Amino acid sequence: MTEAVSRPTLEAVAARAGVSRATVSRVVNGGDGVREPLAERVRQAVEELGYVPNQAARSLVTKRHDAVAVVIAEPEARVFADPFFALQLRGISKELTAHDNQLVLLLTEGRADHARVARYLAGGHVDGALVFSLHLDDPLPGLIRKAGVPTVFGGRPDWSDGGPGPVYVDSDNRGGAREAVRHLVGLGRTRIAHITGVLDQTSAVDRLDGYRDVMGDADPRLVVESDFTPGGGERAMRELLDRCPDVDAVFAANDLTALGALRVLREHGRRVPDDVAVIGFDDVLPVAEQAEPPLTTVRQDIEEMGRLMARLLLRGRAGETPGAALAQASGAAPAEASGAGVVLPTTLIRRASA
Amino acid sequence: MTEAVSRPTLEAVAARAGVSRATVSRVVNGGDGVREPLAERVRQAVEELGYVPNQAARSLVTKRHDAVAVVIAEPEARVFADPFFALQLRGISKELTAHDNQLVLLLTEGRADHARVARYLAGGHVDGALVFSLHLDDPLPGLIRKAGVPTVFGGRPDWSDGGPGPVYVDSDNRGGAREAVRHLVGLGRTRIAHITGVLDQTSAVDRLDGYRDVMGDADPRLVVESDFTPGGGERAMRELLDRCPDVDAVFAANDLTALGALRVLREHGRRVPDDVAVIGFDDVLPVAEQAEPPLTTVRQDIEEMGRLMARLLLRGRAGETPGAALAQASGAAPAEASGAGVVLPTTLIRRASA
DNA sequence: CTGAAAGCGCTAACAG
DNA sequence: CTGTTAGCGCTTTCAG
Numbered sequence: 001m002t003e004a005v006s007r008p009t010l011e012a013v014a015a016r017a018g019v020s021r022a023t024v025s026r027v028v029n030g031g032d033g034v035r036e037p038l039a040e041r042v043r044q045a046v047e048e049l050g051y052v053p054n055q056a057a058r059s060l061v062t063k064r065h066d067a068v069a070v071v072i073a074e075p076e077a078r079v080f081a082d083p084f085f086a087l088q089l090r091g092i093s094k095e096l097t098a099h100d101n102q103l104v105l106l107l108t109e110g111r112a113d114h115a116r117v118a119r120y121l122a123g124g125h126v127d128g129a130l131v132f133s134l135h136l137d138d139p140l141p142g143l144i145r146k147a148g149v150p151t152v153f154g155g156r157p158d159w160s161d162g163g164p165g166p167v168y169v170d171s172d173n174r175g176g177a178r179e180a181v182r183h184l185v186g187l188g189r190t191r192i193a194h195i196t197g198v199l200d201q202t203s204a205v206d207r208l209d210g211y212r213d214v215m216g217d218a219d220p221r222l223v224v225e226s227d228f229t230p231g232g233g234e235r236a237m238r239e240l241l242d243r244c245p246d247v248d249a250v251f252a253a254n255d256l257t258a259l260g261a262l263r264v265l266r267e268h269g270r271r272v273p274d275d276v277a278v279i280g281f282d283d284v285l286p287v288a289e290q291a292e293p294p295l296t297t298v299r300q301d302i303e304e305m306g307r308l309m310a311r312l313l314l315r316g317r318a319g320e321t322p323g324a325a326l327a328q329a330s331g332a333a334p335a336e337a338s339g340a341g342v343v344l345p346t347t348l349i350r351r352a353s354a
Numbered sequence: 355m356t357e358a359v360s361r362p363t364l365e366a367v368a369a370r371a372g373v374s375r376a377t378v379s380r381v382v383n384g385g386d387g388v389r390e391p392l393a394e395r396v397r398q399a400v401e402e403l404g405y406v407p408n409q410a411a412r413s414l415v416t417k418r419h420d421a422v423a424v425v426i427a428e429p430e431a432r433v434f435a436d437p438f439f440a441l442q443l444r445g446i447s448k449e450l451t452a453h454d455n456q457l458v459l460l461l462t463e464g465r466a467d468h469a470r471v472a473r474y475l476a477g478g479h480v481d482g483a484l485v486f487s488l489h490l491d492d493p494l495p496g497l498i499r500k501a502g503v504p505t506v507f508g509g510r511p512d513w514s515d516g517g518p519g520p521v522y523v524d525s526d527n528r529g530g531a532r533e534a535v536r537h538l539v540g541l542g543r544t545r546i547a548h549i550t551g552v553l554d555q556t557s558a559v560d561r562l563d564g565y566r567d568v569m570g571d572a573d574p575r576l577v578v579e580s581d582f583t584p585g586g587g588e589r590a591m592r593e594l595l596d597r598c599p600d601v602d603a604v605f606a607a608n609d610l611t612a613l614g615a616l617r618v619l620r621e622h623g624r625r626v627p628d629d630v631a632v633i634g635f636d637d638v639l640p641v642a643e644q645a646e647p648p649l650t651t652v653r654q655d656i657e658e659m660g661r662l663m664a665r666l667l668l669r670g671r672a673g674e675t676p677g678a679a680l681a682q683a684s685g686a687a688p689a690e691a692s693g694a695g696v697v698l699p700t701t702l703i704r705r706a707s708a
Numbered sequence: 709c710t711g712a713a714a715g716c717g718c719t720a721a722c723a724g
Numbered sequence: 725c726t727g728t729t730a731g732c733g734c735t736t737t738c739a740g
Contacts, residue, residue: 007478020711052477057733059410060716093461105457107447123406230644290584374727411717414732
């Protein structure tokens with residue numbers, strides 16, 4: 001474990017190049033307004049001394065930090081069982097890196113950590129925040145708003161106040177769910193069940209709504225509440241088989257849930273998709289592809305969601321509207337951009353299970 | 355996206371409390387040396403104004419940042435398919451949070467990002483670095499050493515120079531592998547194969563060595579190289595079945611690999627564990643428990659590894675030796691602490707597959 | 709186009 | 725025990 005050594009300062013570079021600190025500063029920050037002979041001499045001095053600007057000093061005067069906080073408020077261990085979170089982070093990281101911003105990760109383990117996060121955000125350490133995994137009665141959004149930090153949410157928040165709606169990025173959960181269920185209907189299935197996610201998250205509610213859009217008049221016993229985990233999927237599937245032995249299709253709220261359902265179906269000797277067709281949600285590759293049989297599922301571009309969140313935050317900071325940022329967002333075309341929310345499209349990936 | 359507002363300064367608090375800035379500073383930083391009537395008045399002013407110290411200003415003078423970088427150098431997508439990484443992060447985050455340190459996440463997508471990471475680390479933005487996923491010929495460690503930042507590695511690095519060895523935290527990969535293979539032997543298996551991980555990582559090499567410790571004289575065709583992924587596990591298992599149809603046990607380098615092997619075994623009508631026993635490594639719950647059949651595997655305490663890394667870094671910074679930090683590390687007792695490396699024990703978790 | 713000078717908000721001697 | 729005084733390293737008017 002090496003000792004940190006003291007780094008050269010602007011002053012040192014200036015001395016070496018025979019110019020003033022101001023000139024060095026100009027060159028280091030874009031270089032406009034400095035004539036060529038000088039600029040080159042400065043660059044050389046920077047190189048020779050291995051000068052790296054001291055971010056603390058810079059922030060002190062600019063009030064910018066080139067850093068963004070990513071807040072993951074997931075008390076349950078679910079985030080850690082699901083590559084979802086990692087993919088999202090990867091997208092965020094890519095975008096942030098491209099704009100020379102750092103990613104400060106704030107993980108919370110329950111309410112006790114909320115105050116800490118709020119304090120940090122309020123402390124003006126970062127230029128903005130990206131916030132995930134909000135649940136219905138979560139006090140965090142309120143705290144964050146009070147902190148006065150530009151924020152983009154991952155997933156549609158479920159609250160709304162008088163002011164302008166929160167900026168968020170979401171997948172078209174409802175539309176994706178509809179597509180999945182319609183596919184099942186197209187397969188000739190009539191007893192189509194839905195295993196929900198945790199219903200205090202909007203993603204779960206939206207998927208349930210999508211299911212109902214198509215199956216509005218279905219037997220209510222075909223809907224069973226669950227929690228986005230394989231274990232929950234198993235329990236739900238057992239109950240389903242018990243309540244409705246004639247079920248011939250299952251739309252699970254996510255791939256992990258589908259995995260649990262698949263296992264119980266196998267246990268009970270039901271063949272997939274012959275006896276019961278199964279569709280998941282997410283298309284988390286290692287899960288969906290490795291399932292037995294490989295899972296038909298609703299794909300959402302998780303990495304792109306992360307990237308877009310970061311882009312919105314960065315652009316918004318520059319004074320543009322989310323819409324403008326959105327217009328410039330390459331890659332997946334947003335399905336919808338109502339108010340301050342951006343909703344990415346989903347696509348049905350057909351594999352063997354349905 | 356709210357505008358950031360300007361926060362109250364020390365000065366403001368001082369004015370409100372009718373004291374000097376120095377006094378407020380003292381109260382804010384521990385409060386020793388300030389008599390009670392005053393201290394209380396200051397605390398009140400802090401409260402009323404909602405004062406939060408400006409970290410940039412503080413760092414500028416203290417040269418400390420209370421921030422640690424976590425560098426994940428994994429060009430492949432593997433990290434994102436494996437909850438390993440998330441668990442490690444969780445452990446790190448917990449420990450860092452407990453000591454009021456922030457976690458700055460540096461994800462790299464290949465060599466192009468190395469320079470950026472090196473620059474950041476050299477820039478003195480953080481007090482230390484936690485570095486993961488090193489491969490054999492990785493230039494990153496060299497760059498990091500040059501940056502002169504206190505560093506703790508996750509997993510035993512494969513290089514060594516003249517100086518004091520690098521500080522690292524690792525699992526007892528070799529011992530764990532031995533235990534797994536011995537278990538297989540105890541089951542009466544004789545044709546025990548090993549599907550390796552990526553052999554440019556020490557964890558994979560150590561597991562292979564452990565296998566050889568027990569099976570030194572075995573048929574060399576029983577060892578097939580792979581890459582820690584389910585797909586790789588499938589390919590390896592096919593080759594194994596082809597080369598040695600009489601194989602009766604498989605020790606896979608990790609759970610994901612075992613998953614692939616399981617699938618191919620099933621495909622070929624081999625029953626697990628009756629015909630072929632299978633053992634994995636990691637005990638990543640959603641993988642191992644949900645496998646078909648549930649996987650017997652070598653468990654490593656991933657979260658604890660993360661926590662320990664952070665602890666070592668924090669303690670090392672305070673001038674203690676890693677050994678001292680280690681002695682204070684609660685929870686899992688280290689199996690071994692040679693030089694600057696800390697090796698955590700592993701345990702065999704028996705489920706249905708072997 | 710370049711340099712001089714004035715802080716950004718905070719801590720850390722040093723006096724009193 | 726408390727206040728005064730210097731800066732930390734950088735950007736940014738403002739002159740020249």
